[in-house]
Amino acid sequence: MIFGKKDHLVGLDIGSSFIKLAELKDTGKGLSLHKFGMARIKPGLIVEGRVVDMETLADKIKALFKSQKIREKNVAISTGGHSxxxxxxxxxxxxxxxxxxxxxxxxxxxxxxxxxxxxxxxxxxxxxxxxxxxxxxxxxxxKKDLVAEYIELIHMAGLNPRIIDVDTFALQNTYEILPYESHEKVTLLVDIGASKTSLNILKAKASLMMRDTVSGTNQFLEEVANSFDISMEEAEQAINGETGDLANHEKIQEIGLKIAQLWCSEICEVVNTYQSSSNDEVVEKIILCGGGVFLDGLKDCLLSELEADVSVINPFEALIVNENKFPDSFITKAGPLASIAIGLALRRVDDK
Ligand SMILES: Nc1ncnc2c1ncn2[C@@H]1O[C@H](COP(=O)(O)OP(=O)(O)OP(=O)(O)O)[C@@H](O)[C@H]1O
Ligand SMILES: [Mg+2]
The missing domain is CATH 3.30.1490.300 (Dna Ligase; domain 1)
Structure with a gap:
């Protein structure tokens, strides 16, 4: 893979709760992680994959590029959702x-x-x-209006949208360069974001089945917020153990476990639907990505229900990473959220 400077792109994943960007560099010995950054965005700026408040979002993107000192203006972005x-x-x-x-x-x-x-x-x-x-x-x-909306957003942020990809394909792009995966095994990639989940069953780079659901970490936040009559922000602090009186509250753990079981049953349904329609092919591996991987109980539930190996993605494994710039603690937290941005940063200007 040749990474000439001219066809270089910054990967920008505009999620509904976090924007992430990644920039890679060819060191001659392999690709290195040059820049990676994330910025939290307020709920409601993106709803069902559509941009609701373009100006605020463009400002957030601008600020993230500035804070990461990124000079490159050419970006690859992706879209998903109903459109x-x-x-x-x-x-x-x-x-x-x-x-x-x-x-x-x-x-x-x-x-x-x-x-x-x-x-x-x-x-x-x-x-x-x-x-x-x-x-x-x-x-x-x-949908053409979705593409137009994202182009306008990126221009408003002072950047050039050179590639508009699809979330699922960007993630698949990262999976394909993971050095530790056996790509011949039937593998399910699951991305559980804040407001949506995408499932993609793959074998040897070919997609065998895809599904999208509206599950996501917002379900957890909403249910905790409703139970204690608090805001979504307060619910997130409580879940992360940042507020004294609600941290580790039994009820929060109960809700978390219920949501993990719900996601687990959705994933099992997709696996079972695939397996019943395929000729004795079974899903051997499940790779989890997105903020949903942090929910306790999900991995155990999947291991108890299915025969497959279950792991959490670490897209940085495919790259040379300077530990001084990106310490282990950062990699563990950012890894599951970074896959789409990295898959986009792998794209070249002339890619289709
Ligand atoms: N370290 C963590 N511990 C617990 N939960 C986390 C952690 N990091 C992220 N999350 C949860 O994951 C969510 C972000 O996940 P992700 O970045 O995959 O979502 P997104 O891409 O913004 O959403 P979507 O793809 O659905 O639009 C956060 O809103 C938070 O609820
Ligand atoms: Mg996402």
Whole structure:
């Protein structure tokens, strides 16, 4: 992989609770983590993947770039949520040119939006497992107004949006460079963020099944906030053990365990749905990412319900990391949150 200066990009993951940025550098011996930073954003700036308060968010992005002393203006960002539709479809085998011409009319039936309102992209996955006359095609549709919204946001922050990716693909990009993973094993990547969860079952770089849910750490905060009649901010402090009287409160642990079981059952459902439709293939590995990994009980619940190995992602393992700049304590806390930003920073200007 050649990382020329010209096609270099900063990866920017605009989550609904944290913005993260990553910048990588080619050292000749491998890629190193040059910059990584995160900034907390107030709830409500991004809702269901849509930008609600553009000016405040642009200011936050600007401030994060400034605090990290980043000079590069070219960025790769990603989108997710309801306005992004990813589906594997089955089509009759044909030439690439014919496929290109047919994809819009074929796509129409799979997308819940007017075809004129979405940008369509696709990738041929290979021959269908059911018929040699058919091919599987990965179809991606992103609402044009969503793309326009993010472009405007990035311009407002004084930056150039060079690549607009999809969250799930950016995460998959990071997974593919993890040195310790066996990519031949059927693996489930789970990203549990503040307001959404994405699940992606993979084998040898090909996606076998994808799912999105509205689960996330906000469920935990909301339930704690409701139980004690406190704000979401206070609930977060209580969960993190920062407020004396509520820290380690039995009720908080009870709610946490209930949420962990709920997420566990959602993950099991996806694994079981996949396994019942595949020919004896089982999910051997589950890799957890996103802020949800910090919830006690999730890993144990998955280990007790499924046969798979369960681990938490550490995207920094794939990079050369200067311990003086990024100490271990930082890596442990930031690792699970950093994967999408790193996957985006791996992109090059000319990538499709
Ligand atoms: N060290 C930690 N301990 C406990 N909880 C944490 C920790 N770090 C993050 N979280 C939780 O994880 C959430 C952030 O996770 P993440 O960065 O994956 O979400 P996001 O990308 O902003 O959200 P989304 O992808 O859903 O828009 C925080 O809001 C917090 O609830
Ligand atoms: Mg996220």
């Amino acid at each position: 992004v539709v990813i589906k594997t479809i089955n089509m009759a085998k044909r030439s690439e040119k014919e496929l290109h011409d047919a994809i819009h009319s074929e796509a129409e039936q799979y997308i819940p939006y007017d075809i004129d309102d979405v940008n369509i992209d696709y990738q041929i996955l290979g021959e269908s497992e059911f018929s040699p006359e058919q091919i599987n095609v990965l179809l991606v549709a992103v």
